[in-house]
Amino acid sequence: MDLELILPVRNGEDGVREQLAAATTWLLALGVAAGVAVVDRGSSDRTVEAVDEFAAQTLVPVRILGCSASGWGAAALRGVRTSRARFVVFTETPDLADRIRELDHAVRVLDSGQHIVCLGPAGRRLTVLQRGVAELLFSDELPDDAGFVPRLRDIPRYAGIRMAAHGSSRATAVDATLVRSR
Template sequence: MLPLVNEERRARTILAAASDVISRLPVAGGIAVIDGGSSDRTVEVVDEFALCSPVPVRVVGCSRPGWAAGVLRGVATSPARRVGVGDMHVLGARASVLLAHALRVLGGGVHVVTVGGDGRHVTLMDRDVAALIVGDAMPGGPGSLPVVRDTADYAGLRMSAYSVVSNRYGLRDDNTDVLPVPA
């Protein structure tokens, strides 16, 4: 999911990088651009890009302002089993490898996986878990990490963090596995 507002100048670059990463994954994927009320040509640029994109691209409107509101709207309208939010378009050359690994970890019973490096990361989640976390505990911005709290709502949720994400944010508790970046 890519919440965007007035990103006419950068939208094509962001979408090209994100679609390149997604097209290299071992599963089918797509991009949901959540428009938070752009007053420039952001939506038109996204529509133009979607015509020639190697992955499906759709635009979803969001009447509430803010990054978290856009992500929550994207989660609520997603047909996907798993969703991702964050800086996918700037993860670099290893983005597809990291995200493919994250998908394998999700398939193994973990509910939230954060991957990345150099302060940029992506969080992949089961859609139902994403709705809970984004609606309740995720700060506002693509550089934010979800918080899996020790409450009944989060009972049984497992989170894994890879790379400097785990070191920078001190993700060390009973609900979080901190593991090295896959080779």
């Protein structure tokens, strides 16, 4: 699998089907092998059942797993650590249909040698990372929500990690990036 959307949820029974419908439509349009990992953060409603019902009806692989640690970041790390995809994606916005061009561009930027791509302003941010880099960063500092921009501290562990970031939501704007190299 090339790409996996990590979607931490808690008590999302009412909205998770719509989120998954948007996400799977989005991922099918991308044209790469992609899936969704829903990480349940201890829901007390029927979130798990809703995800299972949706997963049985879609062409995109959807898996659900639990996370006993609290917080969005712990769930994100659980999703990353169990993923087999080359890249993982996090997004703040449920309206994914209009973001396919951005995601396609982000994947091409990652394929060209970047390790992290962040697109869009706060509230609409799309963050795509190489899975191994995500695991390394999240092991040091957990993000607090889907709109995170990874902090690359000047330490030997992070030497050589390259990040492209742009505040515009237009995919073409990512070419004017801030790149941190070795």
